[in-house]
Each structure stands twice: as structure tokens, then as C-alpha cells.
Amino acid sequence: MRRPEDPLRIAAVGDLHYDKHSRGRHQQLFTEASLKADVLVLCGDLTEYGLPQEAELLAEDLRTCARIPVAAVLGNHDFESGHPDQIRSVLEGVGVATLDGECIVLGGVGFAGVPGFGGGFGARMLNAWGEPLMKSFVQEAVDHALRLEQALARLHTPHRIALLHYAPIRATVEGENPEILPFLGSSRLEGPINRLGATAVFHGHAHNGKPEGRTSAGVPVFNVSIPVLERTQPGGPAFFLYELPPSQPSTAEPHRSG
Ligand SMILES: [Fe+2]
Numbered sequence: 707m708r709r710p711e712d713p714l715r716i717a718a719v720g721d722l723h724y725d726k727h728s729r730g731r732h733q734q735l736f737t738e739a740s741l742k743a744d745v746l747v748l749c750g751d752l753t754e755y756g757l758p759q760e761a762e763l764l765a766e767d768l769r770t771c772a773r774i775p776v777a778a779v780l781g782n783h784d785f786e787s788g789h790p791d792q793i794r795s796v797l798e799g800v801g802v803a804t805l806d807g808e809c810i811v812l813g814g815v816g817f818a819g820v821p822g823f824g825g826g827f828g829a830r831m832l833n834a835w836g837e838p839l840m841k842s843f844v845q846e847a848v849d850h851a852l853r854l855e856q857a858l859a860r861l862h863t864p865h866r867i868a869l870l871h872y873a874p875i876r877a878t879v880e881g882e883n884p885e886i887l888p889f890l891g892s893s894r895l896e897g898p899i900n901r902l903g904a905t906a907v908f909h910g911h912a913h914n915g916k917p918e919g920r921t922s923a924g925v926p927v928f929n930v931s932i933p934v935l936e937r938t939q940p941g942g943p944a945f946f947l948y949e950l951p952p953s954q955p956s957t958a959e960p961h962r963s964g
């Protein structure tokens with residue numbers, strides 16, 4: 707039983723990629739996370755093809771193994787078959803708070819989440835110029851950044867954690883083929899994280915990226931994609947464990963808004 711003065715332990719992992727053969731695939735991960743952490747966060751690509759049946763298999767494993775609160779964002783794979791709402795509904799059915807521009811307080815810590823989108827980083831970031839399709843592409847990234855900002859702003863907890871699928875900085879996608887870097891994240895997501903003073907950021911998507919970086923304001927960013935964790939934590943758990951210092955518990959939790 708966690709006391710208020712104890713640090714909150716967050717188990718973070720992305721890119722589970724459940725397909726029709728995945729029944730039981732990550733039961734051990736969820737069981738171990740339940741023993742070692744107070745909250746589990748899932749950073750997108752929960753399914754392989756975005757099929758509700760795949761989400762059902764994940765939900766079943768979470769129902770039997772994860773005995774701690776779970777928050778999640780969807781990833782690009784979860785949109786592949788055009789059923790993100792059904793996937794979200796399946797996960798909500800087993801108590802997973804699936805965040806898309808929303809926030810939730812778990813263990814006195816605020817979590818704000820959006821999938822995020824691509825567009826690239828820094829001075830080379832794609833801008834809204836030229837063909838309508840290019841403007842739409844940029845607008846999608848802008849919309850995710852705005853929803854993240856609104857969700858973070860609604861949290862009044864001492865610690866605010868941002869959950870993403872796409873990366874907000876270039877450092878954690880380094881190692882991927884340079885040709886695909888603009889499709890792995892967007893600097894537009896970094897602005898709200900810096901402005902609202904998030905404590906930490908977790909994302910996935912960049913399977914070949916680096917495990918850790920910092921935003922320009924010094925906010926730690928962790929790439930918790932399973933292939934990254936397998937490379938950087940050989941023999942260790944298939945999740946990243948992050949300890950937050952103690953904070954004042956929320957008066958009414960879990961609380962959700964947005
Ligand atoms: Fe993935």
C-alpha cells in the first residue's frame with residue numbers, strides 16, 4: 707500500500723503491437739509492472755492493425771494482470787483500420803484511461819495525453835505553406851499540440867506528466883533512418899511541455915530511437931518503445947520505471963476532465 711509520502715512509481719511502455727496471435731504476450735510485463743509500480747502508462751501502438759479484436763486481447767491481458775491504474779494514448783497503428791473509437795471503448799471497458807486531449811489524476815499526479823503527429827523538428831520543421839494537403843498535415847500536428855496544451859493546463863497537480871506516441875524532440879528519435887525522422891514526431895509538441903512545465907514526457911513510435919533526451923527547457927523525455935527498452939535494459943523488465951518524488955495527493959481521485 708503506497709503512503710502519500712512515498713514516491714510515485716510509473717511503469718511506462720509503448721509499442722505493444724497486439725495482433726490476433728498476441729493473447730497472453732505481455733502478461734508477465736503487466737504482472738511485474740503491478741508489483742513494481744503504482745501506475746502503468748501505455749504510449750501508443752497498442753495494436754498492430756488497429757482492429758478491435760486485437761484490442762480485446764490486450765484488454766484481456768490487462769484485466770487479468772494489471773492491478774494498478776492504467777493510462778494510455780493511441781498510436782498510428784491504432785488508427786490503421788479506422789476504428790480508434792472502438793479500440794478506445796474496449797480499453798475503457800477494462801478501466802484504461804485512454805487520453806486524447808484529456809487528463810487524469812492518478813496517485814496525486816496529473817497525466818495529460820495525445821497521440822501527437824509528425825512534421826519534423828527544429829528549424830527544419832514542416833510549415834503550413836503550399837498545397838492544401840501540406841497545410842492539413844501541419845494543422846494535424848498543431849491540433850495535437852493545442853489539445854496537449856489544454857490538457858496540461860487543466861491539471862493543477864504538483865507533477866504533470868505528458869503521454870505521447872510521437873516524439874516531441876529530435877534527440878529520442880536519433881538512430882532511426884534520417885529519411886523517416888519527420889514522420890516520427892514534431893517540435894510543435896515541445897512548446898506546451900515547456901510552457902506548462904511538465905515534469906516528464908513518455909513516448910513511443912521510434913523503435914530504433916534513443917531512450918532519453920531533454921526538451922529545450924530541460925524537461926526529461928523518455929522513449930519507452932519496447933524495442934528501445936529491450937536494447938537498453940537487456941535482461942530487465944520490458945517497461946521503463948520512473949520514480950516521481952512525493953506530492954500532495956489529490957482530494958478527489960481518480961479525477962478526469964476534458
Ligand atoms: Fe510502433
Ligand SMILES: [Fe+2]
Pocket residue numbers: 751781782783871910911912
Ligand atoms: Fe507508431
